[in-house]
Amino acid sequence: MKIVLAPDSFKGxxxxxxxxxxxxxxxxxxxxxAELVLLPLSDGGEGLVESLVVASGGELLEYEVTGPLGTPxxxxxxxxGGGKTAVIxxxxxxxxxxxxxEERNPLLTTTFGTGELIxxxxxxxxxxxxxxxxxxxxxxxxxxxxxxxxVRFYDADGELLGAGGGELARLDRIDCSRLDPRLADVRxxxxxxxxxxxxxxxxxxxxxxxxxxxxxxxxEFLDAALARYDRILQRDLGQDVGRVPGxxxxxxxxxxxxxxxxxxxxxxxxxxxxxxxxxAKAGGADLVITGEGKFDGQSAYGKVPMGVARRSxxxxxxxxxxxGTVLPSADILHGEGVAAYFSILNRPMxxxxxxxxxxxxxxxxxxxxxxxxxxxxxx
Numbered sequence: 001m002k003i004v005l006a007p008d009s010f011k012g013x014x015x016x017x018x019x020x021x022x023x024x025x026x027x028x029x030x031x032x033x034a035e036l037v038l039l040p041l042s043d044g045g046e047g048l049v050e051s052l053v054v055a056s057g058g059e060l061l062e063y064e065v066t067g068p069l070g071t072p073x074x075x076x077x078x079x080x081g082g083g084k085t086a087v088i089x090x091x092x093x094x095x096x097x098x099x100x101x102e103e104r105n106p107l108l109t110t111t112f113g114t115g116e117l118i119x120x121x122x123x124x125x126x127x128x129x130x131x132x133x134x135x136x137x138x139x140x141x142x143x144x145x146x147x148x149x150x151v152r153f154y155d156a157d158g159e160l161l162g163a164g165g166g167e168l169a170r171l172d173r174i175d176c177s178r179l180d181p182r183l184a185d186v187r188x189x190x191x192x193x194x195x196x197x198x199x200x201x202x203x204x205x206x207x208x209x210x211x212x213x214x215x216x217x218x219x220e221f222l223d224a225a226l227a228r229y230d231r232i233l234q235r236d237l238g239q240d241v242g243r244v245p246g247x248x249x250x251x252x253x254x255x256x257x258x259x260x261x262x263x264x265x266x267x268x269x270x271x272x273x274x275x276x277x278x279x280a281k282a283g284g285a286d287l288v289i290t291g292e293g294k295f296d297g298q299s300a301y302g303k304v305p306m307g308v309a310r311r312s313x314x315x316x317x318x319x320x321x322x323x324g325t326v327l328p329s330a331d332i333l334h335g336e337g338v339a340a341y342f343s344i345l346n347r348p349m350x351x352x353x354x355x356x357x358x359x360x361x362x363x364x365x366x367x368x369x370x371x372x373x374x375x376x377x378x379x
Contacts, residue, residue: 002284002285003031003035003289004289005024006288006289007290008042008291008303010291010358013293013355013358015046017047019362022362023322023362023363026364030366030367037285039055043302043303044133044271044272045134046091048078049087049092052272053080056082056275057081058079058082063077066148067098068094068098068110068111069103073113075113079126084126086124090132090134090250094109094112094137094138094145094250096211103213105164105212105214106137106205106209106213106214106218106222106251107166109140109164111143111253112144112147115145115147119149128188129187130271132268138250138251139205139222139252141168141229141252141253142253142255143165143167143168145256149183151175151178151179152174155170165225169225171229183261188261190246190257192267195245196248198248202248205222268302269302269303270307273311282317285315288309288320289321290304290322291305292324296329296330306333306338309338310336320341320373321333324355325345326341326342342369
């Protein structure tokens with residue numbers, strides 16, 4: 001029996017690689033003779049670098065870059081097998097997890113370190129960049145990223161802008177004449193799992209600003225600053241991207257990557273499945289098992305389990321989801337290719353207990369799923 005194990009990370013508990021290995025141990029308990037294909041996945045957020053590097057036989061490189069508060073941080077860049085494609089998670093350089101809760105302030109945080117990672121990829125000779133933009137601490141429209149690559153942003157007095165989303169309120173002119181020329185020959189794919197525009201009630205500032213430390217007053221200020229940025233991108237660069245779905249991702253980094261670097265926003269999970277050639281790996285499988293930390297109706301929108309389930313259905317392979325938490329709204333996903341779903345919880349427990357024991361719980365639940373599936377297989 002061929003079984004494909006293709007989970008996302010269980011946020012705060014297991015990386016996607018750790019989750020796949022826990023599932024493999026569970027299969028080993030119940031069906032040790034099974035042929036296993038481990039395919040750790042990501043939708044463009046946490047685990048993107050690891051997922052693509054591991055699957056392609058590439059390597060992880062670590063650099064010191066500018067963190068969201070302007071202080072140095074260590075961030076990884078993935079070099080896929082073949083050496084021409086670099087994988088970047090903006091959260092490693094400019095992520096919310098890098099900022100203590102009491103210091104979160106999107107007026108000040110910058111994407112400069114993400115731009116530095118892009119520059120390191122160019123130094124390596126890469127001509128294809130895959131950039132995941134989930135988990136940001138920023139609201140600067142990608143200005144910091146662009147500053148790191150040579151773009152200059154001026155106010156009305158001809159003074160250069162500093163760092164942070166708040167500076168965009170003073171923006172008067174964008175000068176791309178010193179943009180790193182190597183970018184002209186690079187293809188950039190941006191893994192994005194949200195469809196928010198740059199501004200407005202559903203835009204970057206209103207929807208994501210509060211979790212990054214923005215007060216209601218700051219949200220309005222930042223939204224107006226991004227609207228100014230959008231107008232000047234149109235005037236100076238001829239790029240009208242503010243209403244493009246995903247432009248508001250990562251505090252407007254989506255807009256900056258499109259307008260300034262010519263990046264293309266794509267579904268994170270679809271990109272990953274294409275790069276990893278899911279159909280070739282899952283072809284002829286008897287069962288696909290995927291999973292994530294929380295599985296509910298929202299999982300239908302660009303999340304790993306739905307991407308896997310839909311691809312599996314097209315192959316005629318049943319797909320089972322094993323998740324940390326399963327909410328009642330997940331019922332609607334049976335119509336999307338999910339044959340069945342299960343929670344790893346086997347008794348009443350606190351969230352902390354579940355997260356600390358996630359590996360063992362996932363291993364045990366996978367074993368039970370395989371035992372149940374094996375009954376059908378023996379008939």
